[in-house]
Amino acid sequence: MNFSNNSFSIKQAKEIDLVNYLKSLGFEPEKIRRDDYWYLSPLRDEKETSFKINRRLNRWYDHGLGKGGNLVDFGIEFYKCSIPELLNNLSGNLSLQQPIVYPIENSVQQEPKIKIIEVTTLTSYPLLRYLEQRTIPVAIAQQFCKEVHYNLNDNTYYGIGFKNDLGGYEIRNPYFKTTASPKGISTCENGSNEVVVFEGFFDYLSFKAMTKNLPENSQDFVILNSVSFFERARPFMENHESIRLYLDRDETGQSYTKRALSLSTKYKDESNLYQNYNDLNDWAMNFGKSKKINLRQKNS
Numbered sequence: 001m002n003f004s005n006n007s008f009s010i011k012q013a014k015e016i017d018l019v020n021y022l023k024s025l026g027f028e029p030e031k032i033r034r035d036d037y038w039y040l041s042p043l044r045d046e047k048e049t050s051f052k053i054n055r056r057l058n059r060w061y062d063h064g065l066g067k068g069g070n071l072v073d074f075g076i077e078f079y080k081c082s083i084p085e086l087l088n089n090l091s092g093n094l095s096l097q098q099p100i101v102y103p104i105e106n107s108v109q110q111e112p113k114i115k116i117i118e119v120t121t122l123t124s125y126p127l128l129r130y131l132e133q134r135t136i137p138v139a140i141a142q143q144f145c146k147e148v149h150y151n152l153n154d155n156t157y158y159g160i161g162f163k164n165d166l167g168g169y170e171i172r173n174p175y176f177k178t179t180a181s182p183k184g185i186s187t188c189e190n191g192s193n194e195v196v197v198f199e200g201f202f203d204y205l206s207f208k209a210m211t212k213n214l215p216e217n218s219q220d221f222v223i224l225n226s227v228s229f230f231e232r233a234r235p236f237m238e239n240h241e242s243i244r245l246y247l248d249r250d251e252t253g254q255s256y257t258k259r260a261l262s263l264s265t266k267y268k269d270e271s272n273l274y275q276n277y278n279d280l281n282d283w284a285m286n287f288g289k290s291k292k293i294n295l296r297q298k299n300s
Contacts, residue, residue, distance in 0.1 A: 022039065
């Protein structure tokens with residue numbers, strides 16, 4: 001069911017499964033009790049879960065705020081927008097994340113949670129080989145990443161782990177991409193007036209490899225870990241005089257870039273550097289070697 005060229009009605013918006021909608025925004029339940037899905041509230045900061053979705057009723061309630069309702073009520077609270085603005089967002093006319101629309105009765109059950117067993121220095125040969133394939137120097141990866149061993153469905157795996165500000169990890173290996181919750185953005189604050197923004201941590205690592213001779217405190221950084229976290233990252237980003245965006249060149253990444261440019265002249269689109277590629281790391285892997293000097297000179 002594709003609404004990208006049409007406008008959502010209020011009725012259609014209310015029929016979107018709230019659990020899947022929150023998943024599209026990067027929020028996962030902390031626990032599930034029958035039909036009740038409990039979250040750390042997406043509407044405010046908290047340490048104990050008090051935001052509940054009853055999936056059978058497809059209704060939410062935030063016990064800390066004393067508010068609840070359907071998806072339209074949630075969207076108005078989450079985006080601080082009007083109903084017409086929310087319906088435009090859902091229809092793809094604005095650059096907010098398009099929700100996944102599933103019938104409630106066919107919705108999948110909760111994905112098994114990952115349990116981290118051990119976090120160590122990156123040393124496993126398959127992971128080092130994977131970094132080489134992604135043109136990431138091992139020394140750069142070891143500076144910003146860890147080797148994470150985790151349990152999933154009673155089996156043990158390991159991957160390259162990149163930590164976010166909430167203590168969770170983005171985990172990658174040659175065969176699997178996952179997240180050890182909680183999921184969130186990663187920031188690096190060096191006291192700079194300029195912040196550089198990436199969707200994923202491989203783009204960040206590529207950038208650090210290309211600009212390794214720059215002073216460490218020359219820039220601040222945001223790694224969104226999901227482009228749907230753009231709004232969540234805005235307070236940090238907009239606390240800077242200059243915001244340089246290295247978002248993906250796909251439709252979603254470019255729509256977020258377009259929205260950012262409409263918000264403030266602080267935002268600058270740097271994605272033309274890799275305009276024929278999906279993202280900065282893809283460019284670095286396939287074409288960037290002859291162009292890296294330009295990026296170094298620009299950042300100097």
